[in-house]
Each structure stands twice: as structure tokens, then as C-alpha cells.
Amino acid sequence: MKRAVFVTGGTVGSGLACAERFAKEGYDVFITSRSAERAQEAAERVASKYEVFAKGYALDIRNEQQVIDIFNDIDMLDRFVETVILNSADLGFGTDPAKGMDFFTVPVEEFQRVFETNLVWNFTIVRQAAVRMKQQLKGAIVFISSNTAYRAIPNRSAYCASKGGINAMSKAFAIDLGPFGIRSNVVLPGTIKTARWVEMGSKQIVNGTLTPIGDISDFEDIANAAWYLGSDESKNVTGAEITVDGGMTSQLYPQILNELKRKVTL
Numbered sequence: 001m002k003r004a005v006f007v008t009g010g011t012v013g014s015g016l017a018c019a020e021r022f023a024k025e026g027y028d029v030f031i032t033s034r035s036a037e038r039a040q041e042a043a044e045r046v047a048s049k050y051e052v053f054a055k056g057y058a059l060d061i062r063n064e065q066q067v068i069d070i071f072n073d074i075d076m077l078d079r080f081v082e083t084v085i086l087n088s089a090d091l092g093f094g095t096d097p098a099k100g101m102d103f104f105t106v107p108v109e110e111f112q113r114v115f116e117t118n119l120v121w122n123f124t125i126v127r128q129a130a131v132r133m134k135q136q137l138k139g140a141i142v143f144i145s146s147n148t149a150y151r152a153i154p155n156r157s158a159y160c161a162s163k164g165g166i167n168a169m170s171k172a173f174a175i176d177l178g179p180f181g182i183r184s185n186v187v188l189p190g191t192i193k194t195a196r197w198v199e200m201g202s203k204q205i206v207n208g209t210l211t212p213i214g215d216i217s218d219f220e221d222i223a224n225a226a227w228y229l230g231s232d233e234s235k236n237v238t239g240a241e242i243t244v245d246g247g248m249t250s251q252l253y254p255q256i257l258n259e260l261k262r263k264v265t266l
Contacts, residue, residue: 004028004079005230006129008059008122009088011035011042014144014192017219018085018226023050025231028079032059032070032088053079061121071128080136083230084129086166087144090117092159100155114158119165126184130177137181140230143170144222145186147245167241174239183238185229190245191216210254211246 005022009015010031019029023046031046031054033039039056047054055077057070074081092114094101101110126141133139148156149163166186173184190211225242228234243249 001078001080002028002053003082004030004053004074005083005085006030006032006074006081006125007085007087008032008125010085011038011056014189014219014222015085015087016042016046017223018087018144019046019054020050021220021223021227022083022230023047023052023054025227026052027083028052029054030070030074030079030081031056034058034060053077061117064124067124067128071132075132081129081132082136082138083140083142084126085142085144085226085230086122086125088117089144090114090159090162092156092162101158102155103157106158111158115162115165118159118162119169122166123169126173130180130182133177133182134180139177139180139182140234141170141173141177141182141184142226142230143167143184143186144226145170145188145241147188147190147243147249149188151249170241171239178238183229183234185234185237185239186241187222187225187229188241188243188245188249189217189222190243190248192219192222209256211248212251212255213246215246217244217246 005027007015007019010019011033019031023029029043029046029052031039031043033056036056036058039058043054043056060066090113092101094106094110130139143166145166146163148160149167152160170184170186177184221244225244229237229242
């Protein structure tokens with residue numbers, strides 16, 4: 001039985017980078033997306049580039065049976081999902097990414113959907129993976145969370161709270177699943193150089209001028225952290241968090257504020 005990695009939202013960005021990082025190390029790869037076509041296209045690119053087996057699946061957040069069917073299919077392919085990377089998430093923008101979810105007007109259904117996606121959906125995936133990991137007495141769960149679990153941003157209360165819930169759930173999984181050799185850890189990215197971030201240009205809210213290290217994350221930075229937590233490199237690490245945000249959450253305030261204050265007082 002060959003080992004494999006299972007990556008949700010693995011068609012672009014950090015998810016695809018995680019899939020490629022594990023494929024580079026010889027893992028077979030399973031990728032999910034809401035689009036079966038996009039998932040399979042990404043899987044084929046990874047398979048061709050790294051000469052591993054890869055397959056894509058469509059996965060709906062409200063369909064536990066679909067999760068069960070996918071893992072049953074992986075069983076029939078004689079692959080063992082040794083690592084699960086839970087990258088896909090509802091970003092909690094609501095209907096307008098520029099405004100987010102206004103506290104006073106957001107429909108409760110939209111607020112609830114964020115938790116359903118980021119917590120309940122992830123639970124159903126972890127449970128199916130853990131059933132197999134328990135039999136092998138080995139496995140790694142890696143959540144891609146967010147530093148906004150600790151440093152909230154405006155009009156994103158559902159997102160920030162759900163990411164805090166992920167951090168807590170991972171610790172709970174570390175306790176419940178540890179006796180079976182299953183580890184659970186979290187990567188907390190800050191701002192990432194996504195296509196949307198690049199397109200914002202001068203309108204970018206966060207960039208390297210605000211971080212102590214002078215930069216924000218590439219997709220590969222997140223993938224490298226996921227590799228560490230999802231591989232035997234971290235065989236005695238569980239219930240932990242790795243923050244990948246250029247030091248953003250380590251500071252009381254960005255140092256650029258001192259420069260701006262000096263300019264104002266001159």
C-alpha cells in the first residue's frame with residue numbers, strides 16, 4: 001500500500017503548492033475541489049511533473065457520503081492517506097469581498113456557512129482519514145488556519161472565529177487521536193502573495209512594509225511548513241501551531257508607524 005497525501009482546495013495557490021511539495025518527496029496525491037474538472041486537471045499536472053500517481057475529486061461541503069465514497073475509492077486504489085492537508089476554506093467575505101460581513105446586516109445563514117465549511121466539513125474529512133490511520137497506527141493531520149485567529153480583521157468575524165475553532169479542534173484531535181499514532185497540527189499563514197493580492201497593486205492593505213522580516217509569504221512558504229508538520233520530520237510534534245507571517249503577529253505594532261508619526265510631527 002503506497003502512502004499518499006490528501007489536499008483539499010489543491011488546485012491553486014497554497015493547496016497546489018502543498019500537493020507539489022509532497023509529490024516531490026514521492027507521495028501519491030489526491031486533490032479535491034468543488035469542480036471535478038479543475039481537481040483532475042491539477043492532479044494530472046502534478047502527476048506529470050513529479051511522476052507520481054495523482055487523482056482529483058469533486059467534493060461538496062454538505063455531503064458526508066461523498067467524503068466516505070472518496071476514501072473508499074482511495075482504498076480500492078491501494079493507497080494509504082498518511083497525511084491530510086485541510087487547506088480549503090470559506091473566507092467569510094459574504095457577497096462583497098471588499099466589504100466583508102457587516103455585523104449588523106449579515107444573514108445568519110452566511111455566517112453559519114463559514115463554520116459549516118471550516119469546521120464541520122473538515123471534521124468529516126479528518127474522521128474518514130483517521131479511520132484508516134488508526135489501522136496503520138500512523139498519520140498526520142495538517143490544518144491551514146490563519147493568523148487572524150489571534151489578530152482579528154474588520155468585518156470577518158465568522159472567518160476569524162472559525163479559524164480559532166480550527167486551532168482548538170486540532171488540539172482536541174491531538175489528544176483524541178494521539179494514542180493511535182495520529183498527529184494533528186496547524187499552519188497559521190499571514191498574508192500570502194495570491195493572484196488577488198498581486199492585482200490589488202498599490203491598494204494592498206498588507207505587504208512587506210508592515211512585517212518585521214520585510215516580506216509576506218509565497219505559496220511555497222506555506223507548503224514547506226505543511227511538509228514539516230505532515231511528514232516524519234515532525235514525528236514527535238502534535239497539538240502545535242506554526243505561524244508563517246513574516247513576524248506580523250509577533251509585534252505590538254508595525255514599525256512603519258513610527259516613521260509615519262515622525263513625518264506627521266515634522
